[in-house]
Amino acid sequence: MEYTVSKLAELAGVSPRTLRYYDEIGLLSPTRISSNGYRIYGQKEVDRLQQILFYRELGVPLDEIGRVLTAKNFDGLSALQNHLAGLLERREQLELLIANVEKTIKAMKGEIIMTDKEKFEGFLKKMVDDNERQYGEEIRKKYGEETVKRSNAKVLNMSKEQYAALEKLTKELNETLKKAVDKGDPGSELAQKACELHKKWLCFYWDKYSKEAHIGVTQMYVDDPRFSEYYERIAPGCAVFLRDAVAIYCQ
Amino acid sequence: MEYTVSKLAELAGVSPRTLRYYDEIGLLSPTRISSNGYRIYGQKEVDRLQQILFYRELGVPLDEIGRVLTAKNFDGLSALQNHLAGLLERREQLELLIANVEKTIKAMKGEIIMTDKEKFEGFLKKMVDDNERQYGEEIRKKYGEETVKRSNAKVLNMSKEQYAALEKLTKELNETLKKAVDKGDPGSELAQKACELHKKWLCFYWDKYSKEAHIGVTQMYVDDPRFSEYYERIAPGCAVFLRDAVAIYCQ
DNA sequence: TATTGACATTAACGTTACGTAATAGTTTAA
DNA sequence: TTAAACTATTACGTAACGTTAATGTCAATA
Incomplete structure (x- = not known):
């Protein structure tokens, strides 16, 4: 049986170019x-x-x-064994790489959370400041500072288990939010469940939960583009949706 | 602090060429x-x-x-997650590759063993033929055939454990042989231990061991270049050495 | 001061295993 | 006869630099 390039190529499942290349480098030359x-x-x-x-x-x-x-056979065997050694080394390196990347991802997630934490603190301060302008100052100020302090301590002293729980909760919240936004009704059961989860989530950062703060923070999600951006990534229109849902939730 | 290419290169542990390349592709341009x-x-x-x-x-x-x-952070995160997914896929492929290569190596080893087996069978036939020429024929011939038959069955029906044992034994034999050849004395304790191992090794193929056959097969290692080649790979002069050692061993 | 050695620069080729044109000739079917 | 489907060679592109080669600059020494 004789074959031309494309016949052989098709037979073997490679491209004609590959066969020409193999000819070029002297790996596989045609009979004639x-x-x-x-x-x-x-x-x-x-x-x-x-x-x-x-x-x-x-x-x-x-x-x-x-x-x-x-x-000969024997050389082929040792060549393969060498090759195998190389593969095993590559696998080890790959394992290390994967471990590092996973660690980095965890760290980055942590960083985002920390960044958010700072934003929350900023929000808390603002809320407190507003309060101060409205009411007196010292007591409220002191109360605010302590809140921030405790929030700091809370996040920084989070155990591994708590951190994992927070991660899990974040994931659940995001997924629920996404589904709820898809449905489109801020009053839907799913949306209200998202609010519930969001409340839990806030309580990871906040020592003390209040409806007003909850409403305030979700309003901030809409107003502050840095926050909006974060939530837009979960679903388009998510910030507004969450604010509206929380407004209903806190009635 | 200002750095020139090689200063920065040394600081970061890369080559100056790398920095110029990064400049070229716009990844890292100098301040000025x-x-x-x-x-x-x-x-x-x-x-x-x-x-x-x-x-x-x-x-x-x-x-x-x-x-x-x-x-931003978030994009960096998802980029890393994508990258991680790629790494995980690569790992899977690598695992498959490794499994295949290992299988192939096993198969090739088996093939070499099988090849040797055929050679042994050829030797057995020759021995039997010689015997036949010397003695009568039918009984011997029949005996020879049965031997070959049983040898066939023995190797073909080898269990995984037996196969592994054979592999281990082969390795031990080769190592002992190498050391013994290095010492240079066919009568040495190590050389005689190699003979003992070689006997065991033969018994993986042979149903029935005889000193004459052992001497004969090692003589064949010397005479038949295909065999000599195999043993020369273990150590130079190995075939002759083994023959001499076995001659002493079978005294 | 002239020279030398250690730096710097750019340009360009080489690396792997082909994919992808571009250009040109050949065979085969309509 | 013509067009489709094949063949050929040549050559550029890929990723991330390593490695010359040719040339220019700086600091220190004879």
Whole structure:
């Protein structure tokens, strides 16, 4: 049986270009060149190509494949063993990489949470300041500072388990929010569940929960573009939706 | 603090070429170019380089690093998560590769063993034939055939455990042989231990052991270049050494 | 002061295993 | 006869630099 490039290519599941390339680097040459200049491959070449592709599947570089195929069995074996050693090393490196990336992701998530925490603190301060302008000052101020202090301590002293719980809760909240926004009704059961989760979530940061603060913070999500951006990523229109839902929730 | 290319390169543990390349692709440009045309880097660039190298460590391609660094936290996070997904996929592929290569190595080892087995069978036949020429024929012939038959069955029906034991034994034999050849004395304790191991090894293939056959097969190692080659790989002069050692062993 | 050695610069090729044109000739089917 | 479907060679592009090569600049020494 004789094959031209594309016939053999189709037979072996590679591109004609690949066969020409293998010819070019001397890895697989055709039996002969026909009078019109076409490459003609025979059965021997088919077999060799199978072998080549076999080693290629194993990730052996082409020049090594060439050496392996011309070598005897024994050399082929040690070549493969070398290759295996390389693969094992690569796997170890990959494991390290993965572990590092995962760690980094965790850290980044933590950072975002911390960033949010700072924003909340800022919000708390603002709320307190507003209160102060409305009412007297010292008592409220002192109360505000303590709140912030306690919030600090709360987040910083979070145990691993608590942190994990917060992560889980965040995920659940985001998913619920997304689904609720898709439905579109801030008064829906799902939306109210999201509010409930959001309240729980806030309580990870806040020592003391109040309806007013809850309403205030969700309003801030709408007003402050840095917050809006965060929530827009969860779902379009999410900040506004959450504010409206919380308004109902806190009635 | 200002740095020239090689200063920064040394500080960060990369090559000057790398820094020029990063400049070329716009990933990290120097603060300014001094009058003599030298690249001058400042603290900001040092920080950015640290970040770049951090992501590079994680295997993120340079163009993606560029995007990640200009993006906000959140984008950086999702970029990393994407990257992680890619890594996990690569790990799976790598696992498959490794499994396949290991399987192939096992198969190749088996093949070599099988090849040897055929050679042994050939030897057995020859031995039997010689015997036949010397003695009568039918009984011996039948006996020989049965031996071969049983040898076939024995190897083909080898259990995984037996196969593993054979592998272990082969390794031990080869190592002992190598050490013994290095010492140089076929009568040494180590050489005789190698003979003992070789006997055990033969018994994996042979149903029935005889001193004459043992001497004969090691003589064949010397005479048949295909065998010699195999043993030469273990140590130079190994075939002759083994024959001499077995001659002493079988006295 | 002239020279030397250690720096700097840009330009350009090499690395892997092909994919993807571009250009040109050949075979085959309609 | 013509067009489709093949063939060929040549050459650029890919990622992230390493490695010359040719040339220019700076600081220190003979």
